[in-house]
Amino acid sequence: MATRLADRVYEHWIHAPQVAQHARAGQFLILRLHEMGERIPLTISAVRGDAVRVIFMTVGKTTQELAALRAGDSIMDVVGPLGKPSAIESYGTCCVVGGGVGIASTPLIAEELKEAGNHVIGIIGARSADLLILEDELREICDELYITTDDGSRGVHGFASDVLKGLLNERRIDRVWIIGPAIMMKVTSGVTAPYGVKTYVSLNPIMVDGTGMCGSCRVTVGNETKFACVDGPEFDAHLVDFNELMQRQRTYANQERISLERFAEHQCRCGEGGDHHG
Numbered sequence: 034m035a036t037r038l039a040d041r042v043y044e045h046w047i048h049a050p051q052v053a054q055h056a057r058a059g060q061f062l063i064l065r066l067h068e069m070g071e072r073i074p075l076t077i078s079a080v081r082g083d084a085v086r087v088i089f090m091t092v093g094k095t096t097q098e099l100a101a102l103r104a105g106d107s108i109m110d111v112v113g114p115l116g117k118p119s120a121i122e123s124y125g126t127c128c129v130v131g132g133g134v135g136i137a138s139t140p141l142i143a144e145e146l147k148e149a150g151n152h153v154i155g156i157i158g159a160r161s162a163d164l165l166i167l168e169d170e171l172r173e174i175c176d177e178l179y180i181t182t183d184d185g186s187r188g189v190h191g192f193a194s195d196v197l198k199g200l201l202n203e204r205r206i207d208r209v210w211i212i213g214p215a216i217m218m219k220v221t222s223g224v225t226a227p228y229g230v231k232t233y234v235s236l237n238p239i240m241v242d243g244t245g246m247c248g249s250c251r252v253t254v255g256n257e258t259k260f261a262c263v264d265g266p267e268f269d270a271h272l273v274d275f276n277e278l279m280q281r282q283r284t285y286a287n288q289e290r291i292s293l294e295r296f297a298e299h300q301c302r303c304g305e306g307g308d309h310h311g
């Protein structure tokens with residue numbers, strides 16, 4: 034089994050030397066587990082030697098299958114690193130904000146910003162303490178780390194956007210990265226807009242090929258059509274049409290529900306018959 038980090042959140046280290054050699058902050062992989070599997074994009078969360086780390090939430094069939102893989106199992110296709118790397122430069126003071134499983138994307142960005150000479154502030158938020166991930170790791174990388182929970186069970190009671198607003202009021206911040214659910218990125222980037230701080234978000238539309246061919250990851254940024262897989266996934270937050278993104282993310286909701294129900298039924302039947310591989 035994958036290592037469990039929080040409720041429905043798991044990590045795998047994938048041995049993929051060619052990907053690990055070239056991977057940069059902000060980039061992602063597309064995985065296909067087996068011949069009949071769908072292709073799913075996952076952010077490269079960390080790199081260690083010949084291995085890359087993915088951290089994922091089990092939201093449907095493929096992520097559940099991925100969570101069930103054990104050390105030594107293989108994944109049929111691992112394509113990457115895909116997408117443009119984060120725009121890392123020496124800016125001064127940078128904030129990296131992660132929400133929920135989006136926290137997975139923050140260590141590599143924070144690490145590269147630090148290496149480029151920035152003062153790095155991490156802000157991570159989750160619904161409750163038991164859903165927070167990577168706190169110790171980020172404490173090591175960042176110069177300052179703030180924790181928020183919606184229910185107040187750990188850190189500041191409230192949202193990451195509240196802490197960010199407080200920091201923007203009291204000091205100069207030169208760049209902000211926000212990674213999390215689309216609604217969290219929309220709200221949090223709304224906080225930086227009045228301060229005129231350049232802000233990046235990592236968009237997560239439906240992706241299929243990841244190479245700019247299928248058009249499924251189409252997003253609107255600054256009234257222009259972009260393909261998140263090749264033009265992003267990071268974009269200037271203040272130019273993104275988040276409402277369109279959220280609407281397009283729901284395109285296959287019905288098919289995804291049916292697929293998950295069939296998978297659960299299949300698992301159930303296999304359990305009854307004692308055949309766990311069928």
Ligand SMILES: Cc1cc2nc3c(=O)[nH]c(=O)nc-3n(C[C@H](O)[C@H](O)[C@H](O)COP(=O)(O)OP(=O)(O)OC[C@H]3O[C@@H](n4cnc5c(N)ncnc54)[C@H](O)[C@@H]3O)c2cc1C
Binds near residue numbers: 061071134286
């Ligand atoms: C660039 C990028 C990076 C991502 N990184 C991470 C990550 O690090 N950790 C993580 O937990 N999730 C990440 N995601 C989302 C992840 O790809 C989906 O959770 C996953 O594809 C769900 O597949 P499923 O079969 O388990 O669920 P399904 O039942 O198929 O779908 C559940 C939900 O997942 C999303 N989704 C489904 N298929 C896709 C697809 N092909 N492309 C994008 N989203 C899809 C949709 O919102 C859908 O409603 C990322 C998405 C993108 C675009």
Ligand code: FES
Binds near residue numbers: 239241245261
């Ligand atoms: S995923 Fe097909 S064009 Fe981006």
